[in-house]
Amino acid sequence: MVIVGILFSFAALSLNSRPSPAKQVAYQLQQLLKLASDDAILRGQIMGWHLGSQEHSFLRYKQQEWQALKADNLLRKLPLSSALEYQLTIDNIPVYVSTNKKIVPQIIFMPDGSFSTFQLNIQLKDSEEIYTLESKANKIELSVNNSND
DSSP states (O other), rough: HHHHHHHHHHHHHHHHHOOHHHHHHHHHHHHHHHHHHHHHHHHHOOOOEOSSEEEEEEEEEETTEEEESSSOOSSSEEEOOOOEEEEEEEEEEOOOOOOOOOOHHHHHHEEEEEEEEEEEEEEETTTTTEEEEEEEEEEEEEEETTTTO
């Protein structure tokens, strides 16, 4: 009976501890943006990140132009979840998705470790919780806000 009780409590905890999709995406993006920053430092090349209407992608500045990363398994183009809303601001100015075919990064990662000042809010549609990625002192911090606060 004790063993069944312990197993039941583990099952209940695992069901209740599943993070929201917005939190998972925000954490994944935080790690990918940190990886892009580290990549820029290690390679000594400028990196960029672009948020589109359907996907986000990483780019590298080579031969006087932005080139999409295609062969990179981690920093590749990834689709955005249709269940989430994304709002990007650069230097406190909202960024609107361009319909231009040419992809230009909105966030730039320099080889010296510095990068653009930005804030990215990720929210599950019809939810009050907003997960925010924000650049502070050359770090990318993740926080959660409740829009009712």
